[in-house]
Amino acid sequence: MKAKKAQYSQRGPVPQDVIGAVEFELPALAPGQVRVAVLAAPINPSDVLTLTGEYGLLPPLPATGGNEGVGRVIECGEGVASPAVGSLVLLPVGCGTWTTHLDLPAKHLVELPHDVDPVQLSMLTVNPPTALLMLTEFVDLQPGDWVIQNAANSAVGGYLIQLAKLRGLNTINVVRRASAIEAVKESGAEHVVVDAEDLPKRVREATGGAHVKLAIDCVGGVSTENLARCLDEGGTLVNYGAMSGERCMISPRYFVFRDITLRGFWLSQWFKQATPQKRTEVFGHIAGLIAEGKLQARVQATYDLDHIKQAVQAAASGARDGKIIVEPNGPPRAAI
Known part of the structure; x- marks a missing residue:
């Protein structure tokens, strides 16, 4: 099966110039893993600084952009009881979320309310x-x-x-x-x-x-x-x-x-020092507020992976009044 991801092999002062969409082959799903279709992933200032090389934590190259997001489980590997196919899940921080699909250890995924806007939930982690x-x-x-x-x-x-x-x-x-x-x-x-x-x-x-x-x-x-x-x-x-x-x-x-x-x-730094219990408490509290409609972010526009350069350029602009979101499996870009 062909999948697509936003990849960069170098860093530079103009962030949109170093990243582009590339196709890749999905491997056979390993035991204990689930395959997730990524629904929404934001572009944060830290993502832009990672592309320019100015952030405090830089992944080895080549890398896939994106540090947070949500997806839906579409396949489970051998030995996986949960999350089940169809579950909406929070993606692990730093896993490269600007991609159509991710194969991830089931034990690292957190299930989210299924009836909440995935775009709003995608911004939960940062x-x-x-x-x-x-x-x-x-x-x-x-x-x-x-x-x-x-x-x-x-x-x-x-x-x-x-x-x-x-x-x-x-x-x-x-x-x-x-x-x-x-x-x-x-x-x-x-x-x-x-x-x-x-x-x-x-x-x-x-x-x-x-x-x-x-x-x-x-x-x-x-x-x-x-x-x-x-x-x-x-x-x-x-x-x-x-x-x-x-x-x-x-x-x-x-x-x-x-x-x-x-x-x-x-x-x-907080992630390194906080206990698993504290992290669960903070994310659970925030997810609850989002689910209740008490907490939300303004979204300026959404982009698919074929328009990742335009998405990064928009996110790097200082004149925005809302978040830029990547929808890897979504329709062509549309302002909302």
Whole structure:
């Protein structure tokens, strides 16, 4: 049987130039494995950085793109009792999900609710836990507390807004362009502002001078210090990215005189340290919220594998207001 995958054999500064769809032969299914037809797999910023060689963890080449997704079991190997044929399953992190088919050990698969949108479930593994863990692992926040984040129009930003609201937290959401404000408000945000030198003044006006205990930074550069200046004394700033392409810039005086703490967060590091029980708890909680319709991400467009170059180019664009999804077994690309 012919299958297809998005493969790259080199890395380079223009991510869409190094990847393309290639056909491959599916082997005989080994005992203990199941064959999964991949239904949906997102393109995350980490996927783009992997193609350019700038991510912190790079697979050996040649490699298949994609780090998360969902699929449906279409065949079971000898000795497999579950998941059964027809089951919707969460794909293991880092298994190369931009492909029509994957043969995987049955014991590594997690079954998902069968009546939930696969596109929304495909984003379960990376962005929602990143948002949830940054809200819960660094500061003991209570209902009514304030959190400020930049890159609020990103997928993580959208999940953070929804999760904060479910926990009774208030958010101040910072974007880098005025055209992104409306999309962030549509995701449930009340306070949305454009990043600038006077950010602390506008934050005080929006919050009535409330204390801000936690800041979450995905931009770096001078934006890091802009967030730090909005924090209450003793506040914590968590960085998880550098969308500006610049290092975090922050004056030592905020560490010395205002006791601001700067921390970093990388989900891959959390995966290494968390117990299986903790991972199951986090993913189960998120899957439940998605199934209940309480947590979702805005999707800008979906692409099939024949249009993987266009999909990667769209994902790498800084002017998106939604996620780019690969549907390896889906129809030709269509905006939704």
